[in-house]
Amino acid sequence: MKPAATSDQIVVRPVLGEGSPYNPPARGTATINDVARLAKVSKRTVSRVINDSPLVKLKTRAAIQAIIADLQFSPDPQARGLARSKSFFIGLVYDNPNSQYVVNIQRGILDALVGTDFQLVLHPCDCSDSGHVLQVETFIQQHKPLGLILPPASSESEALADTLKNLEVDYVRIASVAFDEPSRMIRSMDFDGAAAAGRHLAARGHKNIAHIHGPANYRSTHERRSGFEAALKEAGLSLEAHLVADGGYTFEGGEAAADRLLAQEPRPDAVFAGNDEMAAGVYMAARKLGLRIPEDIAIVGFDDAPIAARVWPPMSTVRLPIRDMGHAAAKLLLRTAEGGASPETTTFYPEIIVRGSTVPIQKAVV
Amino acid sequence: MKPAATSDQIVVRPVLGEGSPYNPPARGTATINDVARLAKVSKRTVSRVINDSPLVKLKTRAAIQAIIADLQFSPDPQARGLARSKSFFIGLVYDNPNSQYVVNIQRGILDALVGTDFQLVLHPCDCSDSGHVLQVETFIQQHKPLGLILPPASSESEALADTLKNLEVDYVRIASVAFDEPSRMIRSMDFDGAAAAGRHLAARGHKNIAHIHGPANYRSTHERRSGFEAALKEAGLSLEAHLVADGGYTFEGGEAAADRLLAQEPRPDAVFAGNDEMAAGVYMAARKLGLRIPEDIAIVGFDDAPIAARVWPPMSTVRLPIRDMGHAAAKLLLRTAEGGASPETTTFYPEIIVRGSTVPIQKAVV
DNA sequence: CTGAAAGCGCTTACAG
């Protein structure tokens, strides 16, 4: 320990401990200059350590790291961001009416961001508004995020994806169809999940089966419908056109669609809804008609949102690992931004959850 | 229009339009220097315009603003942040198991942030972990947010609030009790909302009334309980100790509590649950016993979360304007950060929503 | 009401 250097750079700061000749900065207040001075190296070298450059002698690195730890130094994200013209946050660009979905995606992303230098910034958008691409563009130019995560429906906008590609900003799309490179996709096999729902209903002996799907501009709408239809066909059943309706992925839409479907003669004995919200709408329609679930009408949803387990009887549904997908999306984005490769598309397989809306409660797996 | 100045600062950039002798920077790419040069003023003055300083001649200001608009210049938040050591985002520090609540608060905040320079960054925390205050402290020191918004339960941590006060970072707490200055509080009158629930049940003629409350460490737990109790007392009724149970604000906790309460003799004929999640648990417990709602057991929840309208029969509940509260919190934070004063606490009054779980469906307001 | 200059805390060619 030598007395304080006589550099004119030394700034008087509140002394924390005693006996230190360096006037160490208060916790969390140190800058790269403090570290460099104490380590007797240039800040260029400290910067190398911060950024994991291999071009630092082991001993030098260790010494610097010790001082960093001692000072509880952590580099200022704004300064780093300015210097490299790239900020330390990830943007979540979402246009999803489903709170449950949004929160789970967020949680998954946040899980993956723990221990990294990155923060999550929210950027809601209305993809049905033609101005949304320009808004995202402005957002990116201003804030220079490391990258963007796009869950459905924003993931399905090719205009948006093209713009991002032009701006050379990384992104990861979460969707049920692999419409982009593996390093830009997290895929859920909605087709397979819906097929499992179809097989389940067929195995239960249902013949007169209806389907309520989401909006036509969602890819998942088609994946789920065609997966379901394929499974029925496999079982020798078919999905009649008059038993298919659009529920817009909303509770109200599902209820209205079910009102119409359940009024038909003969009444369908089972309904597969493209998500749990619409399935809850089917419950409502069935209640209004005094129908018993599942005796008069069996119901299967999709998502395994909390509501599925809270209605009576508990709802059979297809579970989408939303949080895990958010986690995977963030990991992939981080890896891609570091230059890592992803030869294969990360894929998630939904699983069917059987509850009391398809199997009478005493025998159901609740 | 004169030919390009011969300053050595001029950088060659892609030309956008034609005919401009200035080689204008591409859209969204201009810097304060470009603006200053074109306006023939110092960047100091441009900075004054950006920051709404009154010390600029009207004509100068107008000229600069025209150029800013023309160039679609918008100042780099990272550079501004670095210079003033304060970033352009607001942190949402939350510890809330309820997705619905979280998303609505977010939406409200985001509504208020549209058109401002600020972004919303998520900072989940586990307030039951003693390390959470230190984590938030680190977050603040590193990222220097303009301020923080704290919904329950993080709003209820005095340790956290004290730390924020010491760090001199602005914050707004959202809670049912005014335990901080008006400029730091958004209050919801849960007491009044719960009282309305109590009056409603009393008016319906219920005598044997039970209550399921949240965790003891939430202030809202006490507000809701005491508001409810006060209303019953007013009606000449009392809340018997053996008819009060803790449901932990969760669906499962509510169900378990209801299992116990409904097993008692005489069975309660009404239950007020401290939130909709627990009320949904009461539905489940009632279903298992084959009880009719509301004939055998009336149920009232709190929040008016989506689930309230999706169960059968639709649930009577107390509506909390969560999104509006998030909006108000963000507005208040922005105003406070600008030095604005707030003499009175911003207060929200919940309203009771009567549905089929207290009034048989044919007469209910659905 | 306006400007020249220093500074915020980093990164980055460029040298060595």
Add this chain to the structure above:
DNA sequence: CTGAAAGCGCTTACAG
């Protein structure tokens, strides 16, 4: 493997 110097795009005392 390491460093001196310039630069990222702003703000801010300080002068005038």
